[in-house]
Amino acid sequence: MAFKQLFPGVFLDAGQRKLYVRNSVRSFRVHGEALREEGKNEYREWNPKQSKLAAAIAKGLHSLPIKPGASVLYLGAAQGATPSFVSDVVGAKGGVYCVEFAPRAMRDLLRVCETRDNMLPLLADARKPEEYAKEIEGGKVDCVFEDVADPQQAEILIQNARFLEKGGAALIAVKSQCISSIAPPEESYAEFKKRIASVFEVVEELRLEPFEQDHAFYSLRKK
Numbered sequence: 001m002a003f004k005q006l007f008p009g010v011f012l013d014a015g016q017r018k019l020y021v022r023n024s025v026r027s028f029r030v031h032g033e034a035l036r037e038e039g040k041n042e043y044r045e046w047n048p049k050q051s052k053l054a055a056a057i058a059k060g061l062h063s064l065p066i067k068p069g070a071s072v073l074y075l076g077a078a079q080g081a082t083p084s085f086v087s088d089v090v091g092a093k094g095g096v097y098c099v100e101f102a103p104r105a106m107r108d109l110l111r112v113c114e115t116r117d118n119m120l121p122l123l124a125d126a127r128k129p130e131e132y133a134k135e136i137e138g139g140k141v142d143c144v145f146e147d148v149a150d151p152q153q154a155e156i157l158i159q160n161a162r163f164l165e166k167g168g169a170a171l172i173a174v175k176s177q178c179i180s181s182i183a184p185p186e187e188s189y190a191e192f193k194k195r196i197a198s199v200f201e202v203v204e205e206l207r208l209e210p211f212e213q214d215h216a217f218y219s220l221r222k223k
């Protein structure tokens with residue numbers, strides 16, 4: 001078998017050591033990524049240079065709370081590139097709530113969501129979770145994922161923690177310059193951890209270089 005499972009729903013090409021997901025929509029791609037057939041499945045390459053979640057996996061993330069059947073609240077869905085990979089990982093029994101506030105990005109995101117039954121686009125501001133709370137089935141998700149590149153990214157995560165049970169998972173990509181454009185990245189990351197400490201404990205912390213400059217990635221657990 002050419003593909004080895006790294007996490008449920010995430011595969012490693014044994015020869016080239018590239019990441020793949022099982023493509024749930026045949027021939028679908030977002031960045032012209034490679035598609036490969038194996039058995040009755042089509043696999044889609046997931047490039048760590050184009051997705052911070054793939055970068056975190058490539059950098060050795062130990063545990064991935066985004067898994068088949070999981071519900072994910074995705075904050076900062078942009079044009080739907082990484083959300084489409086999350087959609088492939090969680091599969092038909094899971095779901096991805098895609099929050100994005102830029103109308104231009106939303107137009108492209110809608111096109112991606114139209115191809116996938118498990119993605120729900122939400123044109124909303126992640127700083128106002130009350131605006132989309134009624135769309136979240138049962139009011140809870142298994143994982144909140146955030147990639148918004150906003151100075152208030154810690155506070156946005158805390159506001160959206162209402163959708164997690166105690167022990168629930170959050171994943172966040174933190175751009176150091178969003179916290180301070182002059183402080184060294186390590187100081188910005190320390191500041192981020194201080195800001196979320198009352199609500200989350202840090203499970204894993206990774207730096208995303210060389211895939212993303214001055215970015216850290218956190219796997220968190222709600223206290």
Ligand SMILES: C[S@@+](CC[C@H](N)C(=O)[O-])C[C@H]1O[C@@H](n2cnc3c(N)ncnc32)[C@H](O)[C@@H]1O
Binds near residue numbers: 075080083101147
């Ligand atoms: C770095 S991009 C996300 C890229 C995406 N995660 C991917 O990998 O495909 C950040 C996105 O967050 C969106 N964003 C920033 N602040 C937001 C907010 N408060 N509410 C909703 N979306 C926001 C921006 O419009 C932008 O599309």
